[in-house]
Amino acid sequence: MKHLLSFTLILCLLSIPSAAAQSPLELFQRALVQEQAAGNLNEAIQLYERVAKEAGGDRALAARALIRAASCYEKLGNLKATQLYQEVVRTYPEQGEEVTTARQRLAELRRLPPNAVAGNVSSIVGPIFNTYCLNCHTPSRNFGIALGNLSMTDLTQNADAWEKIARRLRAGTMPSPGWARPQKAAIDAAVLAIEAALDRGHAQVMQIASPERITDLELASRMAAFLWNAEPDATLLAVARNGTLKNPTILQQQVRRMLSDTRSERLNKFFTDWLRLDDLDMLGNPATIRPEWSEEFRQNAQRAFDRGKELFPEWNDELRQAMKRETQLFIDYQIRQDRPALELWTANYTFLNERMARYYRILNISGPQYRRVNLDGNERAGLLGQASILAMTSVVNRTSPTLRGKWLFATFLGIPVPPPPPNLDLFKPEGSIRKAIEAHTNAPSCRSCHRIFDPLGFALENFDARGRWRDEDSGDPINGTATLYDGVEFSGPSQLRSALMQYSDAFLANITEQLLGFALRPQGRRRPEAAVYAHEMPAVRAILREAAAADYRWSAIILGIVKSTPFQMKNIVP
Numbered sequence: 001m002k003h004l005l006s007f008t009l010i011l012c013l014l015s016i017p018s019a020a021a022q023s024p025l026e027l028f029q030r031a032l033v034q035e036q037a038a039g040n041l042n043e044a045i046q047l048y049e050r051v052a053k054e055a056g057g058d059r060a061l062a063a064r065a066l067i068r069a070a071s072c073y074e075k076l077g078n079l080k081a082t083q084l085y086q087e088v089v090r091t092y093p094e095q096g097e098e099v100t101t102a103r104q105r106l107a108e109l110r111r112l113p114p115n116a117v118a119g120n121v122s123s124i125v126g127p128i129f130n131t132y133c134l135n136c137h138t139p140s141r142n143f144g145i146a147l148g149n150l151s152m153t154d155l156t157q158n159a160d161a162w163e164k165i166a167r168r169l170r171a172g173t174m175p176s177p178g179w180a181r182p183q184k185a186a187i188d189a190a191v192l193a194i195e196a197a198l199d200r201g202h203a204q205v206m207q208i209a210s211p212e213r214i215t216d217l218e219l220a221s222r223m224a225a226f227l228w229n230a231e232p233d234a235t236l237l238a239v240a241r242n243g244t245l246k247n248p249t250i251l252q253q254q255v256r257r258m259l260s261d262t263r264s265e266r267l268n269k270f271f272t273d274w275l276r277l278d279d280l281d282m283l284g285n286p287a288t289i290r291p292e293w294s295e296e297f298r299q300n301a302q303r304a305f306d307r308g309k310e311l312f313p314e315w316n317d318e319l320r321q322a323m324k325r326e327t328q329l330f331i332d333y334q335i336r337q338d339r340p341a342l343e344l345w346t347a348n349y350t351f352l353n354e355r356m357a358r359y360y361r362i363l364n365i366s367g368p369q370y371r372r373v374n375l376d377g378n379e380r381a382g383l384l385g386q387a388s389i390l391a392m393t394s395v396v397n398r399t400s401p402t403l404r405g406k407w408l409f410a411t412f413l414g415i416p417v418p419p420p421p422p423n424l425d426l427f428k429p430e431g432s433i434r435k436a437i438e439a440h441t442n443a444p445s446c447r448s449c450h451r452i453f454d455p456l457g458f459a460l461e462n463f464d465a466r467g468r469w470r471d472e473d474s475g476d477p478i479n480g481t482a483t484l485y486d487g488v489e490f491s492g493p494s495q496l497r498s499a500l501m502q503y504s505d506a507f508l509a510n511i512t513e514q515l516l517g518f519a520l521r522p523q524g525r526r527r528p529e530a531a532v533y534a535h536e537m538p539a540v541r542a543i544l545r546e547a548a549a550a551d552y553r554w555s556a557i558i559l560g561i562v563k564s565t566p567f568q569m570k571n572i573v574p
Helices: 002-014 024-037 041-054 059-075 080-091 096-110 121-133 155-171 184-209 216-228 234-241 248-260 262-275 277-282 295-311 317-336 354-359 387-392 401-413 433-440 444-458 492-501 504-523 534-548 554-563
Strands: 349-352 371-374 481-483 489-491
Touching: 024 041, 024 059, 041 059, 059 080, 059 096, 080 096, 080 184, 080 534, 121 184, 155 184, 155 504, 155 534, 184 534, 216 234, 216 248, 216 262, 216 504, 216 554, 234 248, 248 262, 248 317, 248 554, 262 277, 262 317, 262 504, 277 317, 277 387, 317 349, 317 354, 317 387, 349 354, 387 401, 401 433, 401 444, 401 504, 433 444, 444 481, 489 492, 492 504, 504 534, 504 554, 534 554
Parallel strands: none
Antiparallel strands: 349 371, 481 489
């Protein structure tokens, strides 16, 4: 009778409808029944992920639900488990028990062979290609990648193409807007299967090649060149001469010491290039008007310069340098204080002096010295709220949602946008910029691309062409509502930032790849088209797997770079 009652209770719980009125805790209990009583792991995963999404302020329940969902993924042999454990560590750092569990599981999963939980590429990726991709990527219209010709047995035969596919799937930009899309879980599984297969293939090649490694003294020189643009100091040399620099504990100590040193400002060079901060120097500079342009273009540019001077009379070198300095101090703080990399986009503070505080209409800041200032609200959180970025991605007399969207694609998602086709009509905006751009890009040949990146810029229209906040444009209220390429709607900079955070893995992969390429430059790496080679991408993924347990703090990412095979190879591929 006791067993009969238990079974009846389980049947009753399983029959509860999935009504929207159920609380997150009730949904969590339903998920437990599906997982532990019914053994329906896929249904349990859906419920757990819904709990995490709807838990609101109950962060403990959200973290617990993600742990359970990750456990279900592990039972299914799905690498999505790693992503969810990483999310717990990154998003819920105050939930001690769940974070400890997540880190333990991440450590265990890292010890598994690369193919232990990776599905067959053909069985996972093939259905997605057939259903969602091959209708566009036909032999005569392949958009740069002939998907039908790619081998799914040895991905290293077309490693560049597969890395490009994984990058775009990870960033959520494929399939294109307007086309049917697979579930995000299916896309995530495809990315993990592709990357695992690439890692296995490249690992086999590396075992055969067995590249020669550098000595401790050579490693010390490379580290100093990378982090300080200098020679090794006495402390680093002493460790190298003792032959203990490659000891994991000592190497970590040296990396942290070097990052806390003022000489690590050398990394500002990387961030200046990566963010394209020097483009600020060209804003409002008449030298940008080129003599080879047509007379119409030159006259239009001159009118734009004259209008820019009227609209922004305070724009000068002093203000330009103040904007740059804010961003450089912000980044330098992130590195020296060893903050998580995603805080570049989410930090609700910045560094201001009186000049910049007045520009942002922030009170009670006086004097020329910069200091950390906590921000009210989160419209200006992170890089997307800083005037240097907002001005640099504008033109001389107006905002440019297109430039801002393309900049985010390249910087956050790691996907450069191709240049526009030649012989475009001259853009002559009238009224609000948003209305003008939507009218100008209405042609099908333009809309197919602009609907991907323009919405990112529309969400930033509350910031004018020099980064000041505004509520109107040409008499029209600012409309910051837009739709992300994946169909998610958002409005304004705060919601845009939240929407982008759903693709934080794309940013973390991009910044790590770019930093690794920068670290190899002093050794002769010169690749303007890409930071690293396809065969080096497994090293990027290994760096990220290890850095996940440390919440992707800068010391963990940079330590991973210093430990990586590309950095420690005797002969660097140019």
